[in-house]
Amino acid sequence: MDLSLTLQYLVIAAAVLASAWVVMNKQFPGTTRRLRVALALALLREGRAGWIKRAGRRLAPQGYGNAGGKCGGCDGCG
Amino acid sequence: MSVSRIPLRLALVGNPNCGKTALFNQITGSRQKVANYAGVTVERKEGRYTNRQGREYAVLDLPGAYSFNAASLDEAVTRDLCRGFLPGEPKPDVLVCVVDATNLRLHLRFALEVRNLGIPMILAVNLADVARKRGITIDLNALERELGIPVVETVAVRRHGAQALLDQIDRTAVSAHLPPQLAEGADLHAETRRLLSVAVGMPSRTARIDDALDRWLLHPLFGLLTLAVVMFLIFQAVYAWATPIMDGIDAGTAALGSWVGGVLPEGPLSSLLVDGIIAGLGGVIVFLPQILILFAFILALEESGYLPRAAFLLDRSMSAAGLSGRSFIPLLSSFACAIPGIMATRSIQDPRDRMATILVAPLMTCSARLPVYALLIGAFIPQRTVWGWFNLQGLVLFGLYAAAVASALVVSWIMKRVRRDKSEHALMLELPSYRIPHPRDLAIGLWERATIFLKRVGGIILALTVLLWFLLSYPGAPADATLPAIDYSFAGLIGHALTAVFSPLGFNWQICIALIPGLAAREVAVSSLATVYALSAADDDAASQALLPLIHDGWSLATGLSLLVWYIYAPMCISTLATIKRETNSWRKMGMATLYLFALAYVASFITYQVAVRLGAG
Numbered sequence: 001m002d003l004s005l006t007l008q009y010l011v012i013a014a015a016v017l018a019s020a021w022v023v024m025n026k027q028f029p030g031t032t033r034r035l036r037v038a039l040a041l042a043l044l045r046e047g048r049a050g051w052i053k054r055a056g057r058r059l060a061p062q063g064y065g066n067a068g069g070k071c072g073g074c075d076g077c078g
Numbered sequence: 079m080s081v082s083r084i085p086l087r088l089a090l091v092g093n094p095n096c097g098k099t100a101l102f103n104q105i106t107g108s109r110q111k112v113a114n115y116a117g118v119t120v121e122r123k124e125g126r127y128t129n130r131q132g133r134e135y136a137v138l139d140l141p142g143a144y145s146f147n148a149a150s151l152d153e154a155v156t157r158d159l160c161r162g163f164l165p166g167e168p169k170p171d172v173l174v175c176v177v178d179a180t181n182l183r184l185h186l187r188f189a190l191e192v193r194n195l196g197i198p199m200i201l202a203v204n205l206a207d208v209a210r211k212r213g214i215t216i217d218l219n220a221l222e223r224e225l226g227i228p229v230v231e232t233v234a235v236r237r238h239g240a241q242a243l244l245d246q247i248d249r250t251a252v253s254a255h256l257p258p259q260l261a262e263g264a265d266l267h268a269e270t271r272r273l274l275s276v277a278v279g280m281p282s283r284t285a286r287i288d289d290a291l292d293r294w295l296l297h298p299l300f301g302l303l304t305l306a307v308v309m310f311l312i313f314q315a316v317y318a319w320a321t322p323i324m325d326g327i328d329a330g331t332a333a334l335g336s337w338v339g340g341v342l343p344e345g346p347l348s349s350l351l352v353d354g355i356i357a358g359l360g361g362v363i364v365f366l367p368q369i370l371i372l373f374a375f376i377l378a379l380e381e382s383g384y385l386p387r388a389a390f391l392l393d394r395s396m397s398a399a400g401l402s403g404r405s406f407i408p409l410l411s412s413f414a415c416a417i418p419g420i421m422a423t424r425s426i427q428d429p430r431d432r433m434a435t436i437l438v439a440p441l442m443t444c445s446a447r448l449p450v451y452a453l454l455i456g457a458f459i460p461q462r463t464v465w466g467w468f469n470l471q472g473l474v475l476f477g478l479y480a481a482a483v484a485s486a487l488v489v490s491w492i493m494k495r496v497r498r499d500k501s502e503h504a505l506m507l508e509l510p511s512y513r514i515p516h517p518r519d520l521a522i523g524l525w526e527r528a529t530i531f532l533k534r535v536g537g538i539i540l541a542l543t544v545l546l547w548f549l550l551s552y553p554g555a556p557a558d559a560t561l562p563a564i565d566y567s568f569a570g571l572i573g574h575a576l577t578a579v580f581s582p583l584g585f586n587w588q589i590c591i592a593l594i595p596g597l598a599a600r601e602v603a604v605s606s607l608a609t610v611y612a613l614s615a616a617d618d619d620a621a622s623q624a625l626l627p628l629i630h631d632g633w634s635l636a637t638g639l640s641l642l643v644w645y646i647y648a649p650m651c652i653s654t655l656a657t658i659k660r661e662t663n664s665w666r667k668m669g670m671a672t673l674y675l676f677a678l679a680y681v682a683s684f685i686t687y688q689v690a691v692r693l694g695a696g
Contacts, residue, residue: 005346007344008345008346008347016548020545022541023541026598027538063615
């Protein structure tokens with residue numbers, strides 16, 4: 001496989017993963033949040049390397065804002 | 079941290095339709111819908127404002143309330159928040175009670191209730207300019223003296239119209255002066271009459287224009303006729319005015335696709351951009367002009383004060399069908415999106431009426447259906463004039479909207495027959511004065527609709543289009559393939575499997591594929607079809623063809639009609655179902671809504687397809 005095709009596949013893989021993340025976040029915010037919490041807790045376990053813990057902290061979801069994900073994620077209202 | 083850095087909590091309270099939201103916009107600079115009918119504010123809204131001295135305020139726009147003797151969820155939220163009883167919500171430091179200067183008889187009564195809370199308070203006399211034009215004179219000094227609280231004049235829809243209020247907020251926050259309170263059990267109506275006699279001068283005829291217009295627009299026959307004509311003209315305009323702009327967008331999308339296809343080397347990335355993203359998103363974005371024209375009319379009707387009158391006119395037929403006139407506003411909101419519509423049912427005090435409204439709200443034609451309707455109408459209904467000057471495509475669109483409304487009435491009527499309680503509830507609605515829509519508010523409203531639509535296109539629709547392209551492109555065809563590559567893809571296999579369920583409705587496998595991402599956002603069905611056909615095309619010329627002629631040539635009329643009918647009823651929106659679950663707090667009710675909508679869609683599409691085939695349209 002030549003370099004150009006490899007790069008194309010890399011871009012496509014990134015776009016597909018990002019899209020899957022957006023759809024999960026929009027359509028299943030509760031599930032995504034629980035998934036992030038579970039992953040973050042696993043990464044932050046005692047004895048993990050520093051960089052793994054940092055990744056866990058970055059992955060942990062933020063606290064709920066005012067909206068609290070109440071709108072159901074369709075972006076259909078103002 | 080110094081005390082001055084903790085934001086002071088300022089809450090805007092008042093009757094519905096007194097201009098709180100517009101005032102909130104003025105103070106915080108945030109943008110919300112400025113509406114002209116009762117019950118639009120159903121959610122808590124917060125914004126920030128910093129005064130000239132650097133003191134920060136957290137400003138709350140509370141739901142409109144007629145009384146603290148709560149008759150609806152809105153009023154209960156406002157009452158509990160003002161008293162500091164709402165969990166997680168500290169009591170406000172300063173209350174701004176907004177009253178409509180043209181309707182002080184009603185609004186001052188509530189202001190007296192608010193004053194009895196014993197929180198530092200300001201009375202904002204809004205719509206002061208309109209009151210002056212009508213000859214209503216308000217002695218602000220006398221009102222301030224009698225009420226024992228600061229009184230300021232505001233014109234919420236005018237730039238700098240809230241400056242006097244902002245200055246007064248600072249003074250009240252510093253002084254923290256507590257207002258006087260009436261004795262327990264005091265007659266608020268009598269006190270209101272006393273205040274009016276002391277501080278307000280009414281002209282002999284306050285609303286001559288309102289009266290003259292209402293004589294016609296609220297007439298049992300002419301009023302309904304006018305409403306029908308207004309709605310009919312709106313749908314005609316959607317088609318007549320949007321076509322040139324849509325053609326321009328269509329040509330732009332095609333040119334962009336050709337250019338990108340020419341610049342990039344052939345390969346998967348070019349396919350993703352041209353067949354996936356540009357074809358998919360271009361197929362949806364082309365309907366923006368139609369959506370904006372429709373909303374321009376709806377916003378203008380909202381702003382003019384006509385919509386509550388439409389609710390009044392339709393109350394009799396709605397109550398015959400088992401809904402109340404209070405259902406009108408939530409159902410009307412559902413024409414934009416069922417989610418705010420379902421949330422707006424909180425203003426319906428009767429649980430039975432509220433449930434009926436929630437269950438039929440998804441039947442209203444939300445704006446996400448418009449691209450699907452426009453595509454199918456464009457493909458199967460000829461663009462010609464009938465009966466002299468009516469646009470046939472506009473007539474069909476009007477028919478689809480009317481069919482949705484009629485279906486909602488029939489469903490609620492059946493629910494009324496099924497349940498035991500058949501009692502009726504009288505509609506109580508405040509009819510605001512007629513207003514000429516303010517161009518700035520119309521422009522803001524349209525800008526918001528365009529932003530929402532484009533955010534959806536650039537967010538969830540783009541993401542789903544990329545995923546669908548991936549599922550349609552991989553895995554590739556095997557070496558000994560006899561069919562087009564798309565038939566061997568993940569999505570192709572799913573689409574073919576689904577035809578077992580949907581073929582009696584005339585749906586081919588391409589339509590079956592489009593139904594799945596359409597669950598996240600209905601208009602994705604259009605971008606999905608565009609991507610499916612672009613990837614199915616035998617060559618580049620065929621791939622660059624617009625979707626409309628492709629489905630016109632590829633589908634039968636019976637299939638097109640069946641899909642149109644499917645979209646009137648189908649519960650094709652996960653977000654709406656999630657909102658029903660949240661608002662009813664019941665999985666059973668959500669399941670019931672899903673099941674009845676799906677059954678209705680399936681049966682109606684089945685009948686449509688089979689009848690159309692028998693009539694020779696297959």
